Amino acid sequence: MKQDPTYIRYQRQTILPGWGDVAQHKLLSASVLVIGAGGLGCPVLQYLAAAGVGCIGIADGDLVSLTNLHRQVLFGMEDIGKPKASTAALKLKALNPNIGYKVFDEDITSENAINMMRGFHLVVDGSDNFATRYLVNDACVLLQIPLVFGAISQFEGQVAVFNVPSVEEGHCIQYRDMFPQPPAAGEVLNCAEAGVIGVLPGIIGSLMANEAIKLLSGVGKSLSGSLLTYHALTNQMNTWQLHKRSDSDALVPKTVSDFQNTNYQWLCGIRENVLELDKEQVEEKINKESIQLIDVRGLQEYPELPHWDHIKIPMEDIFSGVELPRSDAFIFVCQSGKRSLQVATWYLEKYKGQTKAFSLKGGIASLI
Amino acid sequence: MKVKFFGQLAELAGVASLDVSDVDSVVALKKWLGEKYPSMSAIGYMVAVNKKMAEGDISLSAEDHIALMPPFSGG
Numbered sequence: 001m002k003q004d005p006t007y008i009r010y011q012r013q014t015i016l017p018g019w020g021d022v023a024q025h026k027l028l029s030a031s032v033l034v035i036g037a038g039g040l041g042c043p044v045l046q047y048l049a050a051a052g053v054g055c056i057g058i059a060d061g062d063l064v065s066l067t068n069l070h071r072q073v074l075f076g077m078e079d080i081g082k083p084k085a086s087t088a089a090l091k092l093k094a095l096n097p098n099i100g101y102k103v104f105d106e107d108i109t110s111e112n113a114i115n116m117m118r119g120f121h122l123v124v125d126g127s128d129n130f131a132t133r134y135l136v137n138d139a140c141v142l143l144q145i146p147l148v149f150g151a152i153s154q155f156e157g158q159v160a161v162f163n164v165p166s167v168e169e170g171h172c173i174q175y176r177d178m179f180p181q182p183p184a185a186g187e188v189l190n191c192a193e194a195g196v197i198g199v200l201p202g203i204i205g206s207l208m209a210n211e212a213i214k215l216l217s218g219v220g221k222s223l224s225g226s227l228l229t230y231h232a233l234t235n236q237m238n239t240w241q242l243h244k245r246s247d248s249d250a251l252v253p254k255t256v257s258d259f260q261n262t263n264y265q266w267l268c269g270i271r272e273n274v275l276e277l278d279k280e281q282v283e284e285k286i287n288k289e290s291i292q293l294i295d296v297r298g299l300q301e302y303p304e305l306p307h308w309d310h311i312k313i314p315m316e317d318i319f320s321g322v323e324l325p326r327s328d329a330f331i332f333v334c335q336s337g338k339r340s341l342q343v344a345t346w347y348l349e350k351y352k353g354q355t356k357a358f359s360l361k362g363g364i365a366s367l368i
Numbered sequence: 369m370k371v372k373f374f375g376q377l378a379e380l381a382g383v384a385s386l387d388v389s390d391v392d393s394v395v396a397l398k399k400w401l402g403e404k405y406p407s408m409s410a411i412g413y414m415v416a417v418n419k420k421m422a423e424g425d426i427s428l429s430a431e432d433h434i435a436l437m438p439p440f441s442g443g
Contacts, residue, residue: 125443130439157440178414186399227421229437239419241416241421243422
């Protein structure tokens with residue numbers, strides 16, 4: 001019995017103190033959905049497959065590109081242009097053909113997330129954008145599935161375990177306890193914009209795989225309730241004790257249908273193109289709709305906005321809660337179009353689209 | 369008190385950490401930082417005081433170690 005290939009494959013971890021057949025059996029009976037087969041997803045997938053997690057789901061709608069290869073170590077030159085999820089599954093089957101794989105060659109969305117996640121014991125988030133991170137968090141809260149979270153930026157990484165009930169406190173910490181609302185587009189850069197050192201997702205992804213294996217096997221103490229951070233240039237590793245916010249659970253959609261109707265791309269500010277109007281579009285709107293133009297520059301700033309009727313309310317006043325006049329829609333303007341876009345984005349987020357808000361592209365400078 | 373910046377906040381501050389005096393609460397610290405580094409106020413960061421996440425306004429003393437952690441999205 002002890003000589004069968006399954007036993008031999010996992011023998012080096014089965015003989016560990018506190019592991020044994022019991023922990024190995026727990027892993028073999030477990031299922032994990034890994035979101036993103038990128039820099040973090042690759043090491044997570046490799047170690048979970050190697051360790052013998054019984055069923056591994058892989059969700060990624062992206063294709064392998066040359067810029068991925070410095071960190072996405074499951075892929076080679078021959079994979080460029082191929083779908084990441086099914087290509088990763090092929091490599092993992094070569095590593096461990098004795099476990100099951102479920103491949104989703106598509107991005108997770110609020111429409112498909114519930115069906116995709118249902119039935120998995122654990123979700124691991126190695127995605128690369130805030131829209132997906134908030135979507136995955138909210139779906140895990142709704143479905144009460146534990147979530148291993150990892151994220152990177154340049155030389156630094158974060159790891160956390162969410163949605164595991166705390167024995168002492170009785171509640172579950174989730175991503176929105178750390179960051180209640182998504183940042184607006186452009187506030188925080190991603191890997192494509194900010195760069196990333198290739199070995200960092202290897203380190204952070206390995207820490208994530210370790211958390212997943214501890215949770216599933218029941219061996220060791222999980223990171224639940226803490227945030228772990230690592231800096232690759234200084235080797236500083238810290239853990240921060242997290243705290244349950246009073247309002248975080250209220251920010252998650254209450255029902256599956258509320259969740260499916262939530263536009264996470266929109267919440268994360270990915271809408272600049274629809275928000276910005278040029279001079280002709282502004283003219284058209286003024287002629288057709290009841291719309292209020294607001295100059296958000298400081299009261300001393302010149303030149304005056306030409307042609308159009310408008311009022312002046314500086315950006316700082318809007319942010320600090322000054323009430324705007326009643327209108328079906330607002331067009332915000334400033335000198336270059338940057339502050340007005342910030343105000344329009346902020347306004348839409350705050351009022352969740354009850355009133356339309358736009359920004360004059362290029363600002364007053366484009367009119368003169 | 370010692371204020372340590374993480375991620376993009378360190379880039380915005382131009383330093384990894386700062387010694388700050390004359391602030392006595394988390395809200396006052398955030399306001400002070402927002403005045404010194406205006407672009408910092410646009411980023412919703414987490415504040416940790418002595419390695420524990422702080423919610424809302426809590427008072428600070430000179431011996432406290434503060435960490436400011438922005439969200440990371442990369443993967």
